Amino acid sequence: MEQAILEGVMQLLEDGVPLAELSIERIARTAGVGKATIYRRWSGKEELFVDVLRTAEPPDPELPGTSMRDDLIVILESLRQRGLVSRSSAILHNVYVQMKTSPRIWAAYHAGVVAPRRVLMLDVLRRGQRDGELRPDIDLDLANDMFVGAMLVRTVMRPDGDLPEDLAEHIVDITLEGLRPVSSTVS
């Protein structure tokens, strides 16, 4: 039942219905259920919509937990995968763009999807700092933005940006090592 509703929304989006015109009533009609059935599961269009996106995106990855570096590579690789999916799926791409024009849906997506990912990332960094993999004096929010920022610039802001297979590992290692020539760190 839940699956039918989520697929109904995807179908409407594929048919080019703008986000703003997706009402619970129309979704119910498309999925062949009553409005009450939808409201029993979701408190509103925003929450339903966040679940649609969650279903369409690649699932969040299992972290190996072997080291901060390993976990960071898996997290950044999942961002890369999500970028690839968003590029290959015109619907998904279109939905992301429309979502930003709707503050309520954007807030729901942020609370339901983005914020938990950020908590996970900060956990990984905190453990890394405790285990001596990350400078003790670094602000974890800033470390998060540095690792994630380089990947997001490519996947989200530069739709033609190169996304080679080793990009996640490359970003993690270079962010750890720094961009200064090795000789000058010794001096």
Place this chain on the structure above:
Amino acid sequence: MEQAILEGVMQLLEDGVPLAELSIERIARTAGVGKATIYRRWSGKEELFVDVLRTAEPPDPELPGTSMRDDLIVILESLRQRGLVSRSSAILHNVYVQMKTSPRIWAAYHAGVVAPRRVLMLDVLRRGQRDGELRPDIDLDLANDMFVGAMLVRTVMRPDGDLPEDLAEHIVDITLEGLRPVSSTVS
């Protein structure tokens, strides 16, 4: 005359007219000029619109040219300033969001504003690499995304992200130094 037209567009945006409904005809009427006057200066709505944004944004900075580090700090600081302006100006913020839903305007903004900034940034990095301030083995595109990414995540993607005064300098220095604890770079 040019100024009156640019201000006319800003006025329409302040009045809440959606980007999609801004026609050359309506802009001409608001500015009190003929359509031909506008077409003599701009080839279309997209190009005019990019100039409106350019006028509303803080101007691109003069680079000191004293070192790569100094230039990078000035560039990142200008991104921070632009982020602050976009947060304090509801119109400008709204326009950025709407722009992304219009592929033609987005492409014009990219070609007219974003791409030249990127060329400038790559020049700074190339000089830095030549002068021994940047690792010789680093890909300049990746270096660009690392410096710029951390700042853009805060200004563009996280509207509540902290933007302290020393953020630009901080990002540049930590990206150069790396996030690995100093002891382990020696081992």
